[in-house]
Amino acid sequence: xxxQPQQRYIYxxxxxxxxxxxxxxxxxxxxxxxxxxxxxxxEGSLIRFIDEIxxxxxSGIYSRTKNIESQIREIRKLPTSIVxxxxxxxxxxxxxxxxxxxxxxxxxxxxxxxxxRLNKRKGFYINxxxxxxxxxxxxxxxxxxxxxxxxxxxxxxMEKINNGRDMTKKLVPxxxxxxxxxxxxxxxxxxxxxxxxxxxxxxxxxxxxxxKIDDTKSEYPVITYEKDYDIELEESDGYGLxxxxxxxxxxxxxxxxxxxxxxxxxxxxxxCKGMVFTFDFHRFADIVAxxxxxxxx
Numbered sequence: 001x002x003x004q005p006q007q008r009y010i011y012x013x014x015x016x017x018x019x020x021x022x023x024x025x026x027x028x029x030x031x032x033x034x035x036x037x038x039x040x041x042x043e044g045s046l047i048r049f050i051d052e053i054x055x056x057x058x059s060g061i062y063s064r065t066k067n068i069e070s071q072i073r074e075i076r077k078l079p080t081s082i083v084x085x086x087x088x089x090x091x092x093x094x095x096x097x098x099x100x101x102x103x104x105x106x107x108x109x110x111x112x113x114x115x116x117r118l119n120k121r122k123g124f125y126i127n128x129x130x131x132x133x134x135x136x137x138x139x140x141x142x143x144x145x146x147x148x149x150x151x152x153x154x155x156x157x158m159e160k161i162n163n164g165r166d167m168t169k170k171l172v173p174x175x176x177x178x179x180x181x182x183x184x185x186x187x188x189x190x191x192x193x194x195x196x197x198x199x200x201x202x203x204x205x206x207x208x209x210x211x212k213i214d215d216t217k218s219e220y221p222v223i224t225y226e227k228d229y230d231i232e233l234e235e236s237d238g239y240g241l242x243x244x245x246x247x248x249x250x251x252x253x254x255x256x257x258x259x260x261x262x263x264x265x266x267x268x269x270x271x272c273k274g275m276v277f278t279f280d281f282h283r284f285a286d287i288v289a290x291x292x293x294x295x296x297x
Contacts, residue, residue, distance in 0.1 A: 003254050005042040005186040006062055008099045011126065012039045012106040012145075015114035023117075023124040029096050038096070039106070042186030045269050049160045049183070050103055053153050061098050068095045103150035105131060106140070115146075123151065134158075137181040147184070163270035185268035190250045193242075197296050202236040239264075242276040 011032055018025055032038035041047065043058070051058050072091050075084050105126060109115045123130050131148040134157070140146065149157060161180050171179075207228040215221040247261050255262075264277040285292050 003188050005044070005188055006058070007040045008043055008047055008101055009038055009040055009096055010101050010104045010106060011037055012108065013037055013126070014108045014110050015118065016110040018107070018118075018124050018126075019110075019114060023122070025124070025126045027126065029100060030093070033096070038100075044185050044187050045183040046157075046161070047101065047104070048189065049157055050101060050149070050153065052160075053156050054103070065095055065098055068098070102127070102129065103153055105148050106145050107148055109144040109146065118146075118148075124148075135177050135180050135184075137184050138178055140181075161270055165271065179271045182268050182273050183270050185273075187268050188254050190253045193246050197294055199294060200297055201234050204233045204235050206231055206233070239275040239277060241279040241281055243282065244278055244280050247278040 009029075011027070013025065013027075017037075027037070029038060048058065050056075068091050072088055075088050075091075078084050107118065109118075118124060119133050123132055125131070130151045132151040132154045134147045134149045134154070136146045161183050208231050210226050210229045210231070212224050212226050212229070213221050214224070242265065244261055247265070250265060251258070251260075251262055261278060264275050266275055267273065
């Protein structure tokens, strides 16, 4: 059975609700549940960064949560009664409190005016914590949702998210934020490889017969048959290779039952996404390439 990313809880508040509270909202978890303002998130790098900054040991949280869930299952086997229902309710409240992250919140923008107000360094407060805009994920922005974090941990969090990159290098803002948003992807942590090689893309050029569709010269697309058309394929876009030894190590870290070596892994972290596929490039160097020199770009 493959491990699944752990679930945590955060507030998801509409900007209109913050506006009505004069940008200083007081709310507890019970109210948030009743108002459908508490959501679950699968753990990713961003949540692990927040835990690390706050000195939170997540394994201890999940161990206690597992114990609470076990108690709930045992009580559910008992006859239904007011006492048992209240016990289950209390256990769920303890679970939500354990898994809740007070320093991380999603805000749904109800208007452009609210968006401008919240992003002009004024911020807002929830339960006495001042929040600052962190980022918008591609999917979140489609749903008018922005991530905010506790202003006190913002600088340390951004240092981790930027991942040692060259801060003087200019990037398109939307592209930069998409790279940063990879830290929000749900993931299971695994051990680091001994090293990483970053090599040139594999670009292959060949000829092939194609059907070409051109919609740039007239109102309707022009379809033509092209013989021996020059094609350039960037074959290695979006993936890399992983040695069988590391695949086996990661298998043991995320899967304790299956015995096969996985063919590939989907990886997500700051400024890195894609697939790595199991391939013994050491053996390839011995038998096929007969060359052991690799140029790291």
